[in-house]
Every structure is written in structure tokens, then in C-alpha cells.
Amino acid sequence: MRTASLQEGVHRTVLPSGLRIVTEAIPTTRSASLGIWVGIGSRDERPSLHGASHFLEHLLFKGTHKRSALDISAEIEAVGGETNAFTTKEYTCYYARVLDADLPLAVDVLVDAVADSILEPADVETERGVILEEIAMHEDEPGDEVHDVFAEVIFGDHPLGRLISGTPESITPMTRDQINRFYRKHYTAPEILVAAAGNLDHATVVKLVRKALAGSPLDTGPAAPAATRRSDRRVRSGKPRTAVVHRDTEQAHIVLGGPGLGRHDDRRFALGVLNNVLGGGMSSRLFQEIREKRGLAYSVYSYASQHADAGLVGVYAGCAPAKAAEVLDLIRVELDRVAEKGITLEELSRGKGMVKGAYVLGLEDTGSRMSRLAKSELLHGDLMTVDELLTRVDAVTVDEVNAIAAELFGGERSLAVVGPFGEDDFPA
Template identity: 75%
Template sequence: MTASNNRGPAERPARAITKTLQDGVRRTVLPSGLRIITESIPTTRSASLGVWVGVGSRDETPALSGASHFLEHLLFKGTQKRSALDISAEIEAVGGETNAFTTKEYTCYYARVLDADLPLAVDVLCDAVANSVLDPADVETERGVILEEIAMHDDEPGDEVHDVFTEAIFGPGTALGRLISGTEATISPMTRAQINRFYRARYKAPQIVITAAGNLDHGSVVRLIRAALAGTPLDTAGAPAAVRDGSKRHRVKPPATVVRHRDTEQAHLVLGCEGLGRDDERRFAQGVLNNVLGGGMSSRLFQEIREKRGLAYSVYSYGSQYADAGVFAVYAGCAPGKAEEVLELIRAELAAVAAQGVTATELARGKGMAKGTYVLGLEDTGSRMSRLAKSELLYGDMMSVDELLARVDAVTLDEVNALAAELLTRPMSLAVVGPFDDGAFPPAS
């Protein structure tokens, strides 16, 4: 996808403006600044709809850490015309499903229904996002639910270690280092008034993209959305918000080793460094490099640590990208007594790839994995709906499938090896969750 981070807010249209982006994909900008993008897939009998808000946990103050996630829970608890039961029952009565999730940079509310029931999905989701009443009793109920969710997450060391690593890289009090869920210390005192102010200040039409994919007609979807939002706080005048600014890099912390003691049967390790930002043109090369290192059963790390030595059941590498930052890391879960050996093997493999590069055969396999994963991931309406939204919200542009595959094909051996030499020699931080005390692992460097 082509980065367009310099694109500023467009001039506010006096009327809705519609254009065709690709075959079957159309985009309409409403006078409010809200964007509607659809992809027509006539061969399906389903439709997926998403309301995407360009607000996530990194947009919160430290005191309001977790507000975006708290709000995500509350918007399904009732509106001026629907109770929480009504919201779920109306969708389930037609065999559909609805849910939501929060990330560091955006929040999504989505539904998947039969094509004939798309009007219902539009009405229910738009009502929930625009007209939530945030009843004080519901705030208290969901506060308890979220605190249980936080406690449950703390009981999953394989998940917790990634949060520990993120805090080690960015710092626990920073925009990217804070937990998406917030903590008990921030969720417990958060008031209904604080959440409502966050809701009304952040959930503005220019920040919202509504996408749909399936057996649908774009014009009909636009009319349904306009009718559902008429007279709501989202029925205002504005211009689409620019993509999140990535021109100033988010600071990373000096390399650190962080050990979180847990009486577990397995040790969980994440070793990694600062990675590429979302608009870095080398992200395609990083995707190929990731596949070679730890992207599947044929990857170097999987073969070396699991297949040859049987030291870990799960071992993989991954990259996370944000507007102004990124991480590249390796995860492994193993017996506590094998942790030091596994860590040594990971470091050795990273050093070998940095020094010697990957082979032409590995390059071809890594590119094939990247292309196959992307195309096979677009086999359902939900993933296509997500593709539309992420292209608009995160990049401000939409790359066709053929264009994306061509970008992967264009990655050269020299590009991958140059990136490996730079990326894999960066200072590494280590996060460990397991039955260890501080000082059990040497300091990061």
C-alpha cells in the first residue's frame, strides 16, 4: 500500500462525493467527512459491515488508559431506542454475528449477515456507535467485566509476555507502551463522565470510516447509512481526517531485560528490537525476511529449535507496525530449564542471518508465503471489509491485490539481506514470563 501520510484534510464537500477506486470498489465522502467504502462481490450471499473509528489506546492520556476499550464495551449496552438485548437479539435473530475490538490506533465495530439483512446491520451498528447512552449502571457492570478480562489476561503468560515486551521497547507510560485494556489502577476510578467526554470528543464523523463487502449495491449502502445517522451527533459538517502523522518517530527505550515472575510450567520469551514504521517502503522486504526467519514450519527458527532439537512447541517471529514506530521480535515457549539454550539459539540465528543473509531459495519461499497468505486471507467478506478500512484509515490509499503482489515480487535478495544486516543488529530487548527471578538472564545489549 502506498503511504500517503502527507495528505491533509480534504476541503469539506457540500454534497456527497462518490468515486470508483477499483473494479467493484467505490468510495463516498459525506458532507460530514464520514467515508463509506464498499466492495461488491455478487457471487456471495453474505455481507460484512464495519464501523471503524480512528481512535485507539495511544490517543488516551495516562489517566484515561483503557478508555477506548471501555467505550467499545459500552457502545453495545444500549442506545436511545435499543437495549443491550435488542442489539444482540436483532442480529442473532437473522443468524448474524456482531462484535468489536480495540487496537492502539483504531477501534472497529462489525457485523456479518446474510446479504438481505445488511439494512438491519447498518441500522443496528450505526445506532450503537452514534447514539449510545452510556447508562451509569452499565458503566459499573462493564467495569467489572473489564477487570475480569484484565485478570484473565494476566493468567495467560503467553499473551502477557508480548505486553511486557512492548512496555520494555516503548516504556510502560508511553502512548504505545500502555496496555490497550488499561490496568486495574486506571479502570477502577474511571467515571462515566470521563468516558462520555472521551466518546463525544473522539467519535467524530471525520474520524470514521464505514466499510462493507459482499453482495451489495454501493448507492443503497450509502442511503442506508445516511438515513441511520440522520439527526445523530455524527450528522454534522466536516472534512475527512488525515491519516495519522508518522513523520516524527516514536521514541524507544534503551535495550532492557524485563523478567515477570510467574509460577508457570513453561517459560515465555520475546526477544526483539525497534522495527519499521508502517510507511517504510522496506516493509515488503521485512515481510519476506520474517517468513524466512520464523514465519512457518519451514522457517529457520522453527527448524532449528523445534524440528532439530525439540526444545519448544511454539517459536515464531513477527513484526508490528504503527504510524511512527514498529517492532520486530521472536517469541518462544519452552520448558524453564531450556530457556537459556533457546535464547542462545535465537540470538545465534539472528546473528547468522544478519551476517550471511538469506539464500535465493529462501527468498523465493518467503515471497511465495507472503503472496499466498495475503490472497488466501481475502477469501471471505469480513477480510475484504477489513482491507477496505485499513487501506483508508492507515494509508489513505488503496493498493489493488495485483499491485500488492507485484510489490512483493519486486523484493530482491539484496534488499532483504541489507535489511537483515541493519535490523537484526539493532539493540535487542528481552521479555521473560515464567518461574524466574530478576537477574536470571543477562542484561540486554
């Protein structure tokens, strides 16, 4: 077992099994947030198992050899805590937030659920129905659906372009044995990270985790932690194209953009500044032009999504269908302008301030501090201090931002639309 101090109040222990434990002590709080992070997400699924990660996320709260589904929820709620989970394309997280005195309970319950779930066949059938309803509900939220359509436009048939939840065609035939094999193959100690932040002691957390793991399927022999995710050479963004999904909606939902940067690209700091200038707030170019000056859309913003080896950038707008063409033209004008002429020094300063403020203000609770620890360890392989990150943002130059703008927005763009349209309404 190896323990190291990463920063003041932050410690990291690697158990002999390869499972990692990272904590941050925040003595001024009376709460603690705990997360069990697994470095497996929807991009790790074969086509026949599309949606298995999300399916499994549902099932791990349905019962273990020690606890029923009711026990899992009741034990945490009885102390006023909360627990939940989420699945992404590259990792899955199970988390709880409790009073500091109840952290031992949270560790025992969450570790038990993640390490030793039974996956009863009856529970598989129940959750299959829940997930199919969730997929149907998602299709009733066109403002969310359009982002999934856009990801498919950019990444095509690569797993990064697929829905995290799976589809009715993939979820319906998936068997309990398939899900269980996926569980035991991928939920191994080297892939798992336990992160906690709050009023805690690192050595105590390590003892609690080791006790909870004893005798479980994760209590395994010596191994090294899994390395950070490597690049997948299959990730290719195809030629720019347009995808239109017909829905009888009152609003048109539009995303225009293209491939972006991976999260290990040092230019991500310049992209963060650019994103804020372009569409990151009420003072941004897109908000001012489309909403404030013309009142054409209630919601308009730009965003960047980053994965280990790929990313995308896009501009979203929700507007009346009759105004969709005008809104698209205005978005194109702004993207052309920033690609050709870049941003000003005043915008650079404001964009930096927005990035720094959002980051620091986002660390005001134990949950966000816990997530910061986990993502740094799991996705980046190191933990940047707050001061180091602010320094990196301060070092961004206007030339760097303008170069990124020209590269990402200077060429042809892809378009995703969900609304009362057909393909012919948006010619290439």
C-alpha cells in the first residue's frame, strides 16, 4: 500500500489491488462527499452491449448479498444523506453526500453496492422497463436530443457518437448474463477510484474502504492502477453534414459546429476563453446579437465537449421554427467573424475572468471538490492546484485564442436540427 501527499490536505493511497483512494480534508465543513468512480463508460461497449454501462448503473442500487434495494436507500436517507449515480461516455460515478459523522456508513453502503451487487433477473426486467421509459422521455426533450444528434453527426458510428442510454433495439434483447459479464470484466480494482472530500481524515477513509472491500469481489491480488485512457485511432470525424430529426415541436432546436479538442490538448485553456467570449454568458457575442438585440431566441450558447482523444464544439439555439433560418445565418456570421478576425484584448480579459471565476466558484462545496479530485486522477493522471490552473488561464494570449478560432470555426460546419422540419429545409 502506497500513500502520498499531493497537495496541502490532499492525499492519495494505492491499495495492493490497484484500487485508488484520493481525499481532500476540508475541516471547516460539517459534511463529506464520497464518490466511487469507475473508468468505464459507454464508449467501452461493443455494439451488442450498447447501453450496458447505464443499465448496470441502475442495477447496482437494486441489492447486494448484504442489503436489499430498500436497505441501500433507507440507510443513507435515515441520516439525511443523498445518493445517486451517473454514466458518461468514459466513466461512471456512484456518489453520496452525508454529514461528516456518517461517512463510515456511506463508505460501507456504496462500496457494497459497487463491489457486490447480485443483479437479480427480476430486477433486470424491472430496470429494463425503466430505461426504455427513460429513453422515450429523452426523445420528448428535443433540447437535449439535439446534442446527441450532433455527437452522432461528428463521430459517426464510433461509440462516442452513440447514446449513453442505449436504444430500444439494444436494451430490449440484453440479458442478465451479458450485463453480469460486463460488470465482472470491467468493474475491477485497478479501474476503480474512491474519492472523498470534506471533514475527514485520509487514513481513516482508507481503513473504512479496506474494511468494506474485505471479502468482496474487489478484494483481489496485487495489480497496478489502470493507466489514463489511451487514444483510439478509430475516432475520426467525417465530412461536415446535416442531420434533421422531425419532431412536432413548438421550437426548433439547432446545433452548429464541428470537431473540437481532446482534454489533454494544452490549447484547451485558450478554447475555454474563446467559448466564453463567443457564447458563454449574457455578455457573449451570440447572446448579445441573437437574444438581446433581436429577441430571436430565449436560449443561445456555445459549448465544448472534450474526451480523451477527441472533442466537439458547437453553438446551440432554441427558437421559433419560422426564425430558424435567420438564427442560423446570424450564428454563421458570428462564427465567420471570430474565425477571420479573432477576439479583442478586452474580450480576452473578460473571457479569462469568466473561466477563472467559474472554476473557483465551482469549488465551494464538498461535492465539486470530490469531483475535481476524481476527474484529475482518473482522466488527467495528475492534480493541478487551483493556482496552477489560474496561471495557465492567465498565460493564454490573444494570438492563441485567435488561432483556435480560425482552426475550429474557419471551415465547413456540421448541423443538427430537431423540430418540425425535413432534410430539404436545411440544404448543405
